[in-house]
Amino acid sequence: MPSPVRVPAVLGLPLLVLLTAAPAASAADGWSLAPAGGSRPSFYAEGAPGAVLQDTVSVTNRGGRAVVVRLGARGVRAVFARSRVRVPARTRADIPFTVSARADRSGEIVARDQDGRTATVALRLRAGGPKLAALTVERVSVHADRITYDLVNRGTTTLVPALAVHADGLFGPVLDRAPRTLPVRLAPGRRLRLTEPWRDHPALDAVDVRLTVTAPGGARGSAAASARFVPWGGVAGGAGAVTAGGALFLVRLRRRGRRPPEQAPERPDRDVESTGAVT
Known part of the structure; x- marks a missing residue:
């Protein structure tokens, strides 16, 4: 050829x-x-x-x-x-x-x-040519219940990769998964979109997630992404309570402002009315 x-x-x-x-x-x-x-x-x-x-x-x-x-x-x-x-x-x-x-x-x-x-x-x-094991981890995204990422074989030999996941929150590590072999075979030049489940993430935290992928032959790739987890339902409920309390306070204040002032009791008239009588 x-x-x-x-x-x-x-x-x-x-x-x-x-x-x-x-x-x-x-x-x-x-x-x-x-x-x-x-x-x-x-x-x-x-x-x-x-x-x-x-x-x-x-x-x-x-x-x-x-x-x-x-x-x-x-x-x-x-x-x-x-x-x-x-x-x-x-x-x-x-x-x-x-x-x-x-x-x-x-x-x-x-x-x-x-x-x-x-x-x-x-x-x-x-x-032909020398055997080369190389890969990259790309497009890492953290979602509500999972982590998605791309694996790309940049070498010349088919790879069976292993994945390790680590995440740090504001107060220390929140996720640390040891390397495990993925059920995929990645041919040279091939790109795969993969998903890693993470359903027990913190309810309220800011995290940095790092994925590290290795394969036989010395192939290694790593990439990171950040995310913030906020319990929006609780936040919305708390905000609603604060708003309702503030509205009630304003209504009461306005009602008090509209009430007419109380009349002071009549004091005795010190002026003496003349009746025309002479003593």
Whole structure:
């Protein structure tokens, strides 16, 4: 297979080649699938881990009528210049495709025509270079009952990671989980979104959470996030009580302000009224 190449924005369009020496069309002839450019019985791709490799598959139609085939892959991830190809009679179509050398894999390039007939070509993919174990922990978030995070394999070998969780609150540690192996296998280049349950977190606290992930081969990654836990139901109830108490106080104060002042008792009139009598 050719040397690794950068993924093109658009793969080249299929190339149609007229067969100059085609035998008479017959049911036994039909169409066939094979690696382009020679007599290779199968595909072989080798490159540095993560490299993108390109090759070409040929669909040869030796029949007397056009055939439409759909291209795909099993066991490997392949991207074709065109997944549906119409090949005229006595013509060969060359279709470029790319595969990523993420790990050692065995698979097949598959073609199926409109009548359901299939043809396959074996493909062997090898990720060369030194074995490297590396990972990162990303996008850590603390929620009401869980911690979510991403694990990314940055190396060249499949990892079986182990997770340790530690959290500190205002008054000391509130969570300390020893490393335990996760039930996942992380292939090179793969990203996984994972969840760690945490239902018994403090009701009222500000915490700093740190996740540490390790894997055989020396891989290690760590990331942290902060969160504040507040019992909003209790806070709302307390605030409501304070508000209600304040409102009652204001109502009583206003009622007292509206009450008319009490009348003072009448004092005796010291002025003597004249009656016209003379003594």
